[in-house]
Amino acid sequence: MSKQVIENLRTKFGDRVDIYEHNDRRAYVTVSNEDWMEVLRYMYEVEGGRLTTATGSDRSTGVELLYHFAIDADSIVVNIRTTLKKPFPKIESLTPHYYAADFIEREIFDFLGVEFEGHPDPRKILSSHDRPADFHPMRRDE
Amino acid sequence: MSTIIPIGPFHPVLEEPEYIQLYVDGETVEKAEIDLGRIHRGMELLAQEKTFDQDVFLVERICGICSASHSWAASLAMEDIVGVGPTDRARYLRTIVHELERLHSHMLWVGLAGHILGYWTVFMWGWKYREPVLDALEMITGNRQNYAWYKAGGVRRDVADDIWPEVVKIIDEFDKNNDILIGAFLDDPVIHGRLKGVGVLTKEEAIHYGCLGPTARGSGVDIDVRRDHDYGAYSEVDWNVITQPEGDCMAVSVVRLLEMKEACKIIKQCIAKLPGGPIATEIREFPRGEGIGHIEAPRGESFHFIRSNGTNMPERHKMRAPTFLNIPSFRPRVKGETISDAVLIFAIIDPCYSCTERMAVLDPTGQSLMTGKDLIKLSHEKTEKLKREY
Numbered sequence: 043m044s045k046q047v048i049e050n051l052r053t054k055f056g057d058r059v060d061i062y063e064h065n066d067r068r069a070y071v072t073v074s075n076e077d078w079m080e081v082l083r084y085m086y087e088v089e090g091g092r093l094t095t096a097t098g099s100d101r102s103t104g105v106e107l108l109y110h111f112a113i114d115a116d117s118i119v120v121n122i123r124t125t126l127k128k129p130f131p132k133i134e135s136l137t138p139h140y141y142a143a144d145f146i147e148r149e150i151f152d153f154l155g156v157e158f159e160g161h162p163d164p165r166k167i168l169s170s171h172d173r174p175a176d177f178h179p180m181r182r183d184e
Numbered sequence: 185m186s187t188i189i190p191i192g193p194f195h196p197v198l199e200e201p202e203y204i205q206l207y208v209d210g211e212t213v214e215k216a217e218i219d220l221g222r223i224h225r226g227m228e229l230l231a232q233e234k235t236f237d238q239d240v241f242l243v244e245r246i247c248g249i250c251s252a253s254h255s256w257a258a259s260l261a262m263e264d265i266v267g268v269g270p271t272d273r274a275r276y277l278r279t280i281v282h283e284l285e286r287l288h289s290h291m292l293w294v295g296l297a298g299h300i301l302g303y304w305t306v307f308m309w310g311w312k313y314r315e316p317v318l319d320a321l322e323m324i325t326g327n328r329q330n331y332a333w334y335k336a337g338g339v340r341r342d343v344a345d346d347i348w349p350e351v352v353k354i355i356d357e358f359d360k361n362n363d364i365l366i367g368a369f370l371d372d373p374v375i376h377g378r379l380k381g382v383g384v385l386t387k388e389e390a391i392h393y394g395c396l397g398p399t400a401r402g403s404g405v406d407i408d409v410r411r412d413h414d415y416g417a418y419s420e421v422d423w424n425v426i427t428q429p430e431g432d433c434m435a436v437s438v439v440r441l442l443e444m445k446e447a448c449k450i451i452k453q454c455i456a457k458l459p460g461g462p463i464a465t466e467i468r469e470f471p472r473g474e475g476i477g478h479i480e481a482p483r484g485e486s487f488h489f490i491r492s493n494g495t496n497m498p499e500r501h502k503m504r505a506p507t508f509l510n511i512p513s514f515r516p517r518v519k520g521e522t523i524s525d526a527v528l529i530f531a532i533i534d535p536c537y538s539c540t541e542r543m544a545v546l547d548p549t550g551q552s553l554m555t556g557k558d559l560i561k562l563s564h565e566k567t568e569k570l571k572r573e574y
Contacts, residue, residue, distance in 0.1 A: 068264065068476055093394055094478065094487045095504035114412040119476050142394025144512055168221045
């Protein structure tokens with residue numbers, strides 16, 4: 043029996059989400075770039091998910107974003123995944139709707155060069171100030 | 185027009201680099217800009233070059249205080265990939281060490297808070313009472329810090345049962361001292377004057393900023409990973425989640441002080457119920473897959489995500505310490521406060537910058553700009569220069 047939040051996601055988004063339930067406490071949801079913001083906002087505003095963090099990784103298919111939402115009432119972590127096209131990955135920012143995403147998205151921009159459209163303060167955050175602007179340490183480009 | 189007051193990069197109170205710009209109008213703070221990145225060590229990249237076993241030792245070194253938290257979260261993530269859990273004895277042993285860590289971390293913060301307030305008695309009491317907890321940790325794990333105690337599947341070493349009476353004695357003594365400290369802290373009019381109503385973070389702001397741990401609970405947000413996402417032995421012992429609705433510096437302090445009492449309760453119950461049996465489940469290999477481990481560290485939730493590609497090294501290891509999400513809450517807290525309260529407000533989340541940032545300074549080709557020897561040479565030159573001048 044799936045957790046309530048997974049059923050809700052299935053009912054609301056139907057075929058637009060691809061859900062893999064690793065076990066009853068972890069679920070991975072893959073969405074397209076177009077549905078990305080709608081699903082994220084649904085997770086925060088309707089399901090009350092808490093954005094714990096986001097993982098950005100450079101994979102063979104492109105730059106993958108994985109936003110981890112913890113639903114504390116339901117003891118489950120729901121991970122929303124999408125893949126962005128290289129060499130200039132770009133996606134809408136969650137920060138204007140949910141401030142917790144501010145530092146998280148800046149870190150992904152810093153290390154992977156993902157441009158978050160609509161982010162109020164799109165600067166690098168952790169790497170040194172003299173790092174060249176087009177060099178992103180976690181990218182696996184030639 | 186506002187004036188900018190720089191604080192840092194070397195904070196006069198906290199022993200870690202941070203850089204904060206306060207925009208002030210007279211004595212009143214209008215806004216604060218926080219600039220991170222001075223202690224970044226590139227651990228996420230480094231973790232991809234270590235085996236799963238070595239990885240646990242690496243993450244232990246993210247923070248000197250939360251050595252148990254990060255290694256436990258990473259172990260949980262690895263267990264999530266494999267699909268096995270720890271043995272019963274391992275769950276209890278892990279919980280005991282982690283709660284001892286919470287005791288000494290919170291007590292360290294109480295001492296620092298006294299230091300910032302200029303209340304030296306609290307500083308000295310706090311650090312004096314903290315010391316026996318480190319002795320207890322040394323008795324159990326062999327180390328005061330960086331315990332090398334957790335591993336995927338369980339713990340590394342077993343403990344002889346005859347040490348527990350001594351640990352219980354230390355905890356009883358600590359609990360008694362903590363009561364005195366709570367009394368001194370909560371009844372003191374000076375502390376009330378400095379903390380009450382200062383740096384208020386409302387519940388809505390705490391949720392919107394994604395605050396964690398005592399920072400969130402001090403604003404009335406009832407979250408605690410120990411209760412909400414069951415792990416360890418927390419569901420088998422009796423304890424309470426402490427929340428305070430006010431959201432000011434006093435409320436956060438009260439949460440920390442009372443949480444220490446709950447931690448004492450948890451440790452004593454775990455010792456009484458400690459089951460026998462093996463200390464670890466054997467894990468022979470890590471299959472392809474993804475795993476998540478998150479636990480309630482003293483400062484809030486520590487979160488680890490690991491992706492395995494079937495080899496003996498993780499393909500991606502994401503680590504997030506609680507301070508990373510707690511730092512932005514400075515902004516609403518400090519607005520409208522005076523400069524004299526600002527330093528206290530920055531310290532109220534119990535910031536840990538080493539946890540938040542994890543790189544060494546490299547040039548684009550990946551070469552280190554400075555080696556350890558260069559830094560020692562620089563330091564010698566500086567000392568010589570100072571000697572000549574004074």
